[in-house]
Amino acid sequence: MSTLGFALLSLLTRGPATGYELSQRMKAPIGHFWTAKHSQIYPELARLTELDWVTATEGEGPGPRAKKTYSMTRAGREALHEWLVQPPVSQPRSEVTLKAYAINSADPGAATALYEQVAAGAAATLAEYEAEAELMRQAGMDHADHPRFGNYAVLRMGIESQRALHTWAAWLAGRLRSGM
Amino acid sequence: MSTLGFALLSLLTRGPATGYELSQRMKAPIGHFWTAKHSQIYPELARLTELDWVTATEGEGPGPRAKKTYSMTRAGREALHEWLVQPPVSQPRSEVTLKAYAINSADPGAATALYEQVAAGAAATLAEYEAEAELMRQAGMDHADHPRFGNYAVLRMGIESQRALHTWAAWLAGRLRSGM
DNA sequence: GCCCACATGTAATCAGTTACATGATTCT
DNA sequence: AGAATCATGTAACTGATTACATGTGGGC
Numbered sequence: 001m002s003t004l005g006f007a008l009l010s011l012l013t014r015g016p017a018t019g020y021e022l023s024q025r026m027k028a029p030i031g032h033f034w035t036a037k038h039s040q041i042y043p044e045l046a047r048l049t050e051l052d053w054v055t056a057t058e059g060e061g062p063g064p065r066a067k068k069t070y071s072m073t074r075a076g077r078e079a080l081h082e083w084l085v086q087p088p089v090s091q092p093r094s095e096v097t098l099k100a101y102a103i104n105s106a107d108p109g110a111a112t113a114l115y116e117q118v119a120a121g122a123a124a125t126l127a128e129y130e131a132e133a134e135l136m137r138q139a140g141m142d143h144a145d146h147p148r149f150g151n152y153a154v155l156r157m158g159i160e161s162q163r164a165l166h167t168w169a170a171w172l173a174g175r176l177r178s179g180m
Numbered sequence: 181m182s183t184l185g186f187a188l189l190s191l192l193t194r195g196p197a198t199g200y201e202l203s204q205r206m207k208a209p210i211g212h213f214w215t216a217k218h219s220q221i222y223p224e225l226a227r228l229t230e231l232d233w234v235t236a237t238e239g240e241g242p243g244p245r246a247k248k249t250y251s252m253t254r255a256g257r258e259a260l261h262e263w264l265v266q267p268p269v270s271q272p273r274s275e276v277t278l279k280a281y282a283i284n285s286a287d288p289g290a291a292t293a294l295y296e297q298v299a300a301g302a303a304a305t306l307a308e309y310e311a312e313a314e315l316m317r318q319a320g321m322d323h324a325d326h327p328r329f330g331n332y333a334v335l336r337m338g339i340e341s342q343r344a345l346h347t348w349a350a351w352l353a354g355r356l357r358s359g360m
Numbered sequence: 361g362c363c364c365a366c367a368t369g370t371a372a373t374c375a376g377t378t379a380c381a382t383g384a385t386t387c388t
Numbered sequence: 389a390g391a392a393t394c395a396t397g398t399a400a401c402t403g404a405t406t407a408c409a410t411g412t413g414g415g416c
Contacts, residue, residue, distance in 0.1 A: 002374080002375070003275060003278070004374090004375080004376090006278070007278055009282070010278065010279075010281050010282035010285075012192065013282050013284070013285050018285045018394090018395070018396090019395080019396070019397095020394065020395050020396075021394095021395095026304070028278070029281075030278060030281045032271070032272075032277075033272060033273060033274040033277040034270065034273055034274070034275075034277075034278045034377075035273075035376095036375095037376075037377065037378085038395090038397085039376085039377075039378080039379090039397080039399095040376060040377080042396065042397060042398090043277060043397090043398090047203055056302050060396050061383090061384085061394085061395055061396070062383075062384045062385065062393090062395055062396095063382060063383040063384060063394080063395050063396065063397095064382055064383055064384090064395095064396085064397095065382085065383090065395070065396045065397065066395095066396085067395060067396080068343070068395095068396085069393090073369080076227060077285070080285055081286065081287065083279075084279050084286040084287075084290075085279075085286055085287060085290035085291055085293075085294050087278060087294065087297065087298075088203060088274075088275035088276040088298075089275065090273060090274070090275040091212070091215060091257070092212075092213060092272055092273070092274060092341070093214055093215075093270060093272070094213040094214070094268075094270070094272065094337070095183060095214075095268035095269065095270040096216055096268040097212075097213040097214075097334055097337045098183070098186070098187055098190065098210060098213055098214045098265075098334075099190075099264050099265075100330060100333040100334055100337065101190050101209075101210045101330040101331070101334050102189075102190035102193050102260060102264055102330055103264070103324075103329060103330045103333060104193070104324075104327060104328075104329055104330055105190075105193050105257070105260055105261060105264060105391095106261065106264040106265055107261065107264075107265060108324075110264075110265035111264065111265055113265075114265050114267065117267065118267075118268075125414080128188060138409080142355075143355075143359060144283075144356050144358065144359025145359050147284060148284075149283060149284055149355075149359075150280060150281040150282055150283045150284055150331070151281070153277075153280040153281070153283060153352055153355075154277055154278075154280055154281050156348055156351065156352075157274070157277045157280065157344075160344035160345070160347055160348045161272070161341075161344055164337075164340035164341055164343065164344040165346065167338070167340055168336055168337050168340045172333055172336075173224060173337065174328075175322075175323075175324045175333075176324050178324065179323060179324025179325050182402080182403070183403090184403080184404090197369070198366090198367070198368090198395060199367080199369090200363075200367050201367095215404095216404075217369080217404075217405065217406085218369085219369080219370080219371095219404085219406080219407090220367060220368090220403080220404060220405080222368060222370090223369085223370090241366085241367055241368070241411090241412085242365090242366050242367055242368095242411075242412045242413070243366080243367050243368065243369095243410060243411040244367095244368085244369095244410055244411055244412090245367070245368045245369070245411090246367095246368085246408085247366090247367060247368080248367095248368085269371065296371095308412075
């Protein structure tokens, strides 16, 4: 099973949902670290159904096709349970870091502007996440026994990532300015 | 042109190379943020050659085929120059963060062990990167005018990323222990 | 003799994005 | 009347991994 399959199972731990709702749920907070379009989600749900890791109950849809609400099965829960504690393998990809590798081939002014912009964007996103995290703490979501502690944990990673990006981009912009 | 194409051009700013050498060069430091197998690199070099962004000079190879050494052309340098200052679009993917989202469905003991392991791994990688960065500073690579400043900049992002990962994983492991 | 480094490719498959296709309800 | 939201799918294509395929030279 692909990572996306487990991502969908993870989303279903928050309760049954349609493919459409799963794609909405995927937006925040895990969308900061894993995304998929509906065109990838629907076939994946079909595969999960084949495996009997999820089941669908059909109902009246707004369009020409039936609306299907998916729930995890016992087998799905077991598969997820195992996957969750396997050491992760995927390595990150970062286009902005790749660009920094060839920075001496870039126009200094434009490059400085780019990394200042990246730093500013990271600062803005960070502020957003911090505000959301504060709301979550007020709801008690920062305790491991809260049913949506996972949302808080993911947001914390978002905060750490954006902080790292901000620190780095601001440092780089500064270096470029002093080297001009 | 795909991101990989620009990654290869970036690697060629360090001097002409064969496909094989490019795949070696890709290992460190940019391999921490962008990788490709040789099976993806060779066809991509062919596409870059079609575009006249690189040229190959052929020579005797160790195997049945000729060894080709690639160099960037003026057009390649111009294309890279433009790409370097375009705002990056790709969003990161993190399997370990995805797993944290469904943490309440995991076995608490195994999950604690997993995040402790992630934290320990990040600490080890961080120490490695710090040592390498110190060597680079001694070589003067921390100045924007040094021809390999890009290597140092990428390594700095590696340091910030590992620091963020370590902070987060250690925090999460601590939370899981206190919630047990 | 066997493994490793050097060196280059192709084929099959899987993962992910973009575009195409349909249609009801609700809000402006 | 037109746009947005709800809702589900397929087709075509691009990007990336795994597996197949070949062959030399050097070290143990």
